[in-house]
Amino acid sequence: MKSALITGINGQDGSYLAELLLEKEYKVYGLLRRKSVVDYGNAEHLVDKIEFIYGDMTDYVSLAKAMKISQADEVYNLAAQSFVATSWEQPIATTQIDALGVTNLLEAIRIIKPEAKFYQASTSEMFGLVQEIPQSESTPFYPRSPYGVAKLYGHWITKNYRESFDVFACSGILFNHESERRGKEFVTRKITDAVARIKLGVQDVLELGNMSAKRDWGHSKDYVKAMWLMLQQEKADDYVVASGDTHEVREFVKLAFEAADIQMEFTGEGINEIGIDKKTGKTLVKVNPKFFRPAEVELLLGDPAKAEQILGWKREISFKELVGRMVQNDIKLVGKELSNI
Numbered sequence: 001m002k003s004a005l006i007t008g009i010n011g012q013d014g015s016y017l018a019e020l021l022l023e024k025e026y027k028v029y030g031l032l033r034r035k036s037v038v039d040y041g042n043a044e045h046l047v048d049k050i051e052f053i054y055g056d057m058t059d060y061v062s063l064a065k066a067m068k069i070s071q072a073d074e075v076y077n078l079a080a081q082s083f084v085a086t087s088w089e090q091p092i093a094t095t096q097i098d099a100l101g102v103t104n105l106l107e108a109i110r111i112i113k114p115e116a117k118f119y120q121a122s123t124s125e126m127f128g129l130v131q132e133i134p135q136s137e138s139t140p141f142y143p144r145s146p147y148g149v150a151k152l153y154g155h156w157i158t159k160n161y162r163e164s165f166d167v168f169a170c171s172g173i174l175f176n177h178e179s180e181r182r183g184k185e186f187v188t189r190k191i192t193d194a195v196a197r198i199k200l201g202v203q204d205v206l207e208l209g210n211m212s213a214k215r216d217w218g219h220s221k222d223y224v225k226a227m228w229l230m231l232q233q234e235k236a237d238d239y240v241v242a243s244g245d246t247h248e249v250r251e252f253v254k255l256a257f258e259a260a261d262i263q264m265e266f267t268g269e270g271i272n273e274i275g276i277d278k279k280t281g282k283t284l285v286k287v288n289p290k291f292f293r294p295a296e297v298e299l300l301l302g303d304p305a306k307a308e309q310i311l312g313w314k315r316e317i318s319f320k321e322l323v324g325r326m327v328q329n330d331i332k333l334v335g336k337e338l339s340n341i
């Protein structure tokens with residue numbers, strides 16, 4: 001039986017990856033942070049199937065202990081302060097977790113189980129102010145946020161441990177991936193949650209920042225398969241994982257309302273742009289500059305050719321299906337919330 005240690009187990013990707021590995025009959029260990037209230041987050045339904053180990057990416061001792069207990073054959077580092085906007089408010093914590101945390105974990109592997117295979121959650125945010133379109137493994141990096149900068153350190157230290165110590169260490173440069181389990185501060189889930197509330201009559205307006213930003217969006221369930229595939233190869237390497245399509249935030253909004261049977265259209269420009277209900281004329285979407293970022297990543301579009309050719313990976317859930325699944329799920333969740341009041 002293979003064993004795996006997943007950091008960020010209670011996050012979006014951690015929970016989907018745990019499900020995948022359990023299906024493949026791995027013994028799964030999950031690193032969890034201690035909180036004042038016990039909270040397994042997205043891994044709540046897996047509590048009986050996973051062995052949780054308390055630890056923190058900023059604490060080498062706890063990571064060494066996690067390696068000692070788990071003796072993991074495969075280590076997936078998904079833990080991060082992952083919200084880009086927060087990285088300007090907490091740049092030091094973001095760096096300690098997303099950059100130095102990776103070295104802490106690589107050192108724990110090197111000292112305790114150097115033959116363990118390692119996956120690092122790198123990100124398309126490292127491309128930031130994009131130097132070419134589409135972005136591939138050879139595109140130069142230009143991060144635009146403390147998050148992107150910290151992740152770039154994590155990416156290079158992973159490569160460095162591969163080259164210096166022969167650790168089987170891979171980075172997946174994953175483009176945006178979302179799901180029914182996405183945190184509500186990220187734009188997709190913020191939109192689908194608001195659409196559900198507007199549909200059920202408990203919210204009037206959705207306020208957003210830059211709706212012209214373009215993202216290459218996929219479903220997390222597809223993307224965790226690529227993580228696992230990377231660690232099953234003969235040779236450790238880095239791969240871009242993306243859908244190969246890009247859409248404006250505005251398009252996501254429109255499609256989300258459509259999925260809830262609300263026909264809306266945009267009118268006006270800049271901060272005066274609004275989205276109105278075609279039937280009633282009511283304003284459903286507004287711009288609030290408070291959601292603008294100090295430096296924006298305007299366009300992301302990945303080229304997944306290498307992952308498709310070498311890993312045999314292909315995304316299965318389309319953009320439209322992703323939006324539909326998130327909206328329907330949020331309508332169900334908000335409905336439940338309201339019936340409990």
Ligand code: NAP
Binds near residue numbers: 032057058083124176
């Ligand atoms: P997520 O839902 O925000 O999950 C992040 C996880 O990291 C949570 O379990 C969180 O636990 C944990 N964590 C945060 N700080 C920690 C610390 N100091 N020590 C231990 N654990 C800590 O993120 P996700 O969407 O699943 O993403 C997974 C990984 O992929 C992240 O590294 C993210 O940066 C990266 N990534 C994501 C995307 C995407 O589009 N989703 C794209 C590229 C890369 P708490 O609940 O305790 O905070």
Ligand code: F7E
Binds near residue numbers: 208
């Ligand atoms: O923003 C714009 C915002 O916060 C997407 C993380 O998983 O993917 C994610 O980072 C876009 C940006 O994700 C709002 O300005 C407009 O252009 O959903 P997001 P992100 O910043 O792309 C990468 C790959 C990661 O690695 C990260 O961990 O949407 N936007 N209005 C807004 N964004 C938010 N959050 N809220 C708004 O109101």
